[in-house]
Amino acid sequence: MSVYDEKPWVALYGDKPATIAPEYVSALDMFRAGLLADPDGEAIRYFDGVVSRRELEEQSDALASGLLAEGFVAGDRLAVYLQNVPQFVVAMLAAWKAGGMLVSINPMSRERELHYLLDDSGASVLLSLEGLYDGVARHVVPDSPVRLVLTTSELEYQTEADPRLFGDTTRIRHEGTTDLTEFIERHRGQVPPPVTLTAQDTAFLTYTSGTTGQPKGAMNTHGNVVFTAMIYRDGARFAPGGSVMAVAPLFHITGLIGHIAISMLAPMPLVLAYRFEAGVVLDALERHRPTCTIGAITALNALLDHPDFTADHFSSFDSVYSGGAAISPAAERRFREATGHQVHNAYGLTETTSPMTLTPFGAESPVDPASGALSVGAPAQSTTVRIIDDDGSDVSLGEIGEIVAEGPQVVAGYWRKPEETAASIPGGALRSGDVGFMNEDGWVFIVDRKKDMINASGYKVWPREVEDVLAEHPAVREAAVVGVPDEKRGETVKAFVSLREGQHVEPDDLIAHCRERMSAYKYPRHLEIIEDLPKTVTGKILRRQLRG
Structure with a gap:
């Protein structure tokens, strides 16, 4: 028996169960449970705009009905080329209601990058911000699989138009595109036929890079999404009754799970601020008084460094997590001194649908005395993390090797890439490509990346x-x-x-x-x-x- 089979980290969870059972089959079920519990509750806050769960249901119903009328079928892909705007969530729900999946595209992608993502995913529908369509997508779409282009504006759902973000923004209508709001209104009141989604169905494709450098579409299933949303709720205490601030971009796995999915599961309002601009985010914290968030430490540091920052900006928070990049003990200490809150560590990849390890809420991440590194947490509930050598054999606790994760959050594979799937996820165990070790108490430390990433x-x-x-x-x-x-x-x-x-x-x-x-x-x-x-x-x- 391997030492990892004994799960030395289980004791870190105290009276919490070491395993958790999914409460829903699909991510759409999570949303519908929240809708049933509180239909008029706030689903999204976007500057001075608010979208209720009922309105989100009606808009996504209309969009799904319109997509089906345009020939969208089960298994089709809807690509979103958006910033952190409410339309992202509307499109996600609509894609699921139409039996399809979402393709999340980085809004910083340029022409050659966008061309690859659309071609590889085979997306038949593209929803794009008008400005991104004008500057990039209109040069790409004619040579892509996209049959329907919907465009929208960041000015929708709000009336303020903060000049720091929207000062020179104008509406642009391009030939061959359809305005999203008009499309939704055209199908307002229509309800798509019932759809049955299983835990094995793909919820969205999130693109990552592999050993060849060619982006690969990780197939994050509905089961993956439900499980990791529960990890945020139960392990990180993103609790019902609060609200979650979207610090990370929604296209990223952190935003998809640590912002959107948890807001559906809790349920709780999702606070959006278009894109990360420290002064704008601070204003959102002051206005909306969110209770939880997760973001890269670089973003959290930017908030602390802004001249308008005060400790009061974080006075409403119960839980703050950092993900996406390891943080140093000095950074954790600085955040605590500035805000009065501990920033907890979490670690995961696109292929683990966000966290594979996290610091259980309220626990203190240890510092490795030899390297000075701060632990990235312990394996999440229902998750096994192993450290292996180059031959694939488990190394002893304290020894350095490649980090491998097994659990309900590991993706089914890479989109249309069976060889890459077999190499990186053999038998369902993800080989992370990151090098680290686990101490005798089950805390995981990252030493370096195995590749040159x-x-x-x-x-x-x-x-x-x-x-x-x-x-x-x-x-x-x-x-x-x-x-x-x-x-x-x-x-x-x-x-x-x-x-x-x-x-x-x-x-x-x-x-x-x-x-x-x-x-x-x-x-x-x-x-x-x-x-x-x-x-x-x-x-x-x-x-x-x-x-x-």
């Missing part, structure tokens, strides 16, 4: 993708990209470039070249031009030498 403010960046973009510049001969420590982002992207003979270009010009072609979190913040990149005798670039 860069984690910038909680976003994962694959070096080869940046290198490929740099290689598109006519002056570049070779490029190598590594992650380097960064005080604000945790880790940031640095590029090393050698130039073609006779060519000259400034580092800032190459950074601008990447910025124009990539999401904001991916482009290099630092770039050095060197004569030759270090290589092995076989010509492989030695990134480890460039890290220093």
Whole structure:
């Protein structure tokens, strides 16, 4: 028997059960239970706008009915290219009611990224903000599987239009697109036929990067979503009667589960503020007085660093968690001193549908005396975490190896990629690619990433993708990209470039070249031009030498 089969972490949960049984079959069941319990209760708060559960039900019914009338069938994909706006939740529910799944797309995605995601997912419907459609999607849609384009505006559902976010925003109507509000009104009052969703059905596709750097669509099932929402409620104490502040982007697995899914399960209002801007979020905290949230430590630090911040902004909170990137003991201490609240740690991946480990609410994450690292928590209830060596064998407690997770939150696989699924999730156990260890009490510590993935403010960046973009510049001969420590982002992207003979270009010009072609979190913040990149005798670039 392996030491991990004895589950040394179970004692950390005190009087809480070590296992939990799902209360609902599908994520749609969670929403409907909340609707039945309190139909006129607030589902979403968006600046000065409020959407009740009844209104959310009617709008998603209308959208689902319209999608079905346009030929949407069970198993189809609805892609959303949105910021944190109410329309995201409406679309999610509508996709499920129509028997389909949601494809969440990063609103920072540029043309080549969006083209890949639409093509790989086979999305037949795209819901996009008007500005994103105008700047990006209209160049991509004609060569994509998309048959219906719905556009919407961040100005909907509110009347304030904060100039810090919406100062120059104008409405744009493009030929070949349909306004979402008009589409919903056209089908208002219609109810889609009953749909039966099982725990094995895919709720949404969330794209991550694998060992080749090519994005893969993780198939997060309804069973995954229900289970991890319960972990937030029972393990992190995102409790009914409060409200959850959406600090993380909704397209990210943290936002999908730690914001939307838990708001449906609790149920509780979901507070949205379009996108993260520290001053705007502080205003939302003051107005809506939320009780819980989870976000990257970089976002929480930005709130503390804002000149308007006071401890009162967090006076309404009961539970604060950090996910997406490991935090240091100093960062945890600073947050507690500034707000009076402990920031609890959680750790997970897209493939674990958010948390695989978390610090049980009220517990103190230990610090590893050897490395000074703060634990990322203990395995969640009903979850087994193992540490394995390169041969796949369990290592002893305290020894370093790859972190592997098994439990109800692990995804069914990658969309249409059986070989990648078999390699990364053999037998349903996720090989995380992260290196760490577990102590004798069951606390998990992350030491490093097994691969060269860069984690910038909680976003994962694959070096080869940046290198490929740099290689598109006519002056570049070779490029190598590594992650380097960064005080604000945790880790940031640095590029090393050698130039073609006779060519000259400034580092800032190459950074601008990447910025124009990539999401904001991916482009290099630092770039050095060197004569030759270090290589092995076989010509492989030695990134480890460039890290220093």
